[in-house]
Amino acid sequence: MxxxxxxxxxxxxxxxxxxxxxxxxxxxxxxxxxxxxxxxxxxxxxxxxxxxxxxxxxxxxxxxxxxxxxxxxxxxxxxxxxxxxxxxxxxxxxxxxxxxxxxxxxxxxxxxxxxxxxxxxxxxxxxxxxxxxxxxxxxxxxxxxxxxxxxxxxxxxxxxxIRRSPIRRSEGDSREIRLFFLARLTAKKGIFDLSKIDDILQSKGVPVRWVIVGDGPDKEALIESLKDRPYFSFHSPAETSEIFTLAAQCDIFVLPSYLDGTPVALLEAMSVGLVPIVSRFNSGISDIVKTDIGFVVGVADVNAFAERICWLHHNRVSLESMSLAAHALMKENYDLExxxxxxxxxxxxxxxxxxxxxxxxxIYEGRLDLPVVPAFVRNGIRSLRKRLLKYQP
CATH class of the missing domain: 3.40.50.2000 (Glycogen Phosphorylase B;)
Known part of the structure; x- marks a missing residue:
């Protein structure tokens, strides 16, 4: 048995x-x-x-x-x-x-x-x-x-x-920095701060390529707001393996979220070797993203995001060192099994x-839903109410 x-x-x-x-x-x-x-x-x-x-x-x-x-x-x-x-x-x-x-x-x-x-x-x-x-x-x-x-x-x-990525990021052309965003496409994930961060990077002459991965209720609004920036690409892969392939072509994971816990996307990106720059949506995130693997900045502080991206762009040795440390942390502490x-x-x-x-x-609804009210009484009163409403002038 x-x-x-x-x-x-x-x-x-x-x-x-x-x-x-x-x-x-x-x-x-x-x-x-x-x-x-x-x-x-x-x-x-x-x-x-x-x-x-x-x-x-x-x-x-x-x-x-x-x-x-x-x-x-x-x-x-x-x-x-x-x-x-x-x-x-x-x-x-x-x-x-x-x-x-x-x-x-x-x-x-x-x-x-x-x-x-x-x-x-x-x-x-x-x-x-x-x-x-x-x-x-x-x-x-x-x-x-x-x-x-x-x-x-x-x-x-x-x-x-997490199921860690079987592939690691490859070093890119040092003339541009490759940025990766992965989350539900909703305002609370900070998606409308991405253009503000990009504006600052453009003003500083930093060549960038953005890869945006995800889906959600604000997807169309985000695409519309970035339609004049051809270096942004949008993807909604069905399989995690496809996400890893896209992430492996990037350098930095950017997450300007306003509300989060321990994002799965963060761990998956770090398993590829991306250097994380995330907002301080809770104090516990600093226990994961420590200074040897990435940066934690203030919520909605788009200037801080842009500054860290610029610093990594101009300090490629540090970028590679932090990438290795992020990948190692996922292997040592976040193995799925x-x-x-x-x-x-x-x-x-x-x-x-x-x-x-x-x-x-x-009392979750009205008093009719109290446990002491028999079901036949509750249902009878509701049925009568519906009939009375139906015949109201």
Whole structure:
């Protein structure tokens, strides 16, 4: 009889670092300890780009929110999460509400805090979450400080690994500097600062070539804003191998993001040997991008970005030294299999990590959705309301 426990990931069906993070993580169960499922919540109204190649790392299922209310949507989502013993990995409010209203007492709830946007959910649903996982020292410290003292030991810092590039960047023509940007094409990633950085470089007479990789809701606006700059090229490859090929033709990874955690794109670019210049979107990023491998500058400080690019352009020996150091760091500390082993070592302790059930009463919508209201009463009142609205003059 197969008694293997279950591991369910719940995340959103869109391109981005969170999806890459879980895709890598699902590949890393070297002992094949769990039956793995991936529930991808597909918000049909979202403008975010969606994956063009199906995920094959787990039994992936698409969930499209439907229903007249938040709680009916949560009920449908909860039906996809069995109560077979195991773990459920969560990030967002929707699945947390679903697990609150429809408890799965045999599942240990692991919450992943990727960046500042996730902290509020960690605090609000502390009573429901069994284990908090961070991959950035800033959010590890923040959760330990802000959660109740009794929960401090339930917060874990686990750097994640990546499938490293099999190729390294080649030295380019010293007459130009080759710049690489990889992220979701949305304003919070600083995409509209790229032209400002470029303006400064042009004013200083620095010859550049920009390679922009990604997709997202602001892609067309970005292309339109840069249409008169032929040295910008845009790419949306479906495979990571194609991203590595593009990155290997560049020198510097530029990320002027306003909000981030530990970007997968940063680690992938460094594995190719690109020298990173990133904004200080959180204090923990300086624990990765140290002075021997790159630069961390102020958020929205386009002058600082341009200055560091100019310095690397004119100091090619330092550029090559930092490139080697970035590549070595990824090899030594961010190997996918080694990092995933530590995650799965933790997941396999799910029975010991499960906390006693603690109840909280939240009114997520109206009072009709309180647990004490029978379903037939709730549905009857809503049906009557619809009929009355239909016959209003």
């Amino acid at each position: 197969d008694e293997k426990p279950e591991l369910i990931v719940v995340s959103e069906n869109k391109l981005g670092g969170v999806q890459s993070y879980f895709n890598n993580l699902l590949q890393g169960d070297r002992l094949d300890s769990f039956h793995k499922q991936w529930i991808l919540i597909d918000h049909t109204s979202s403008r975010d780009a969606k994956p063009t190649v199906p995920y094959t790392t787990a039994d992936a299922r698409i969930f499209s929110p439907v229903g007249d209310s938040l709680l009916s949507t949560c009920a449908s989502l909860a039906n996809m999460i069995s109560d077979v013993p195991g773990v459920v990995l969560v990030n967002y409010e929707l699945e947390l509400i679903a697990l609150h209203r429809y408890r799965r007492n045999n599942k240990t709830v692991f919450f992943f805090c990727h960046d500042e946007m996730y902290v509020a959910n960690a605090l609000r649903f502390e009573f429901l979450i069994d284990v908090f996982v961070t991959h950035n020292t800033h959010f590890y410290k923040e959760l330990r400080e802000r959660l109740p003292f009794s929960r401090r030991n339930d917060v874990y810092y686990l750097p994640y690994g 080694v990092c995933c082993d530590k995650y799965y070592d933790l997941f396999r302790q799910f029975r010991l990590l499960k906390k006693p059930v603690r109840k909280r009463l939240f």
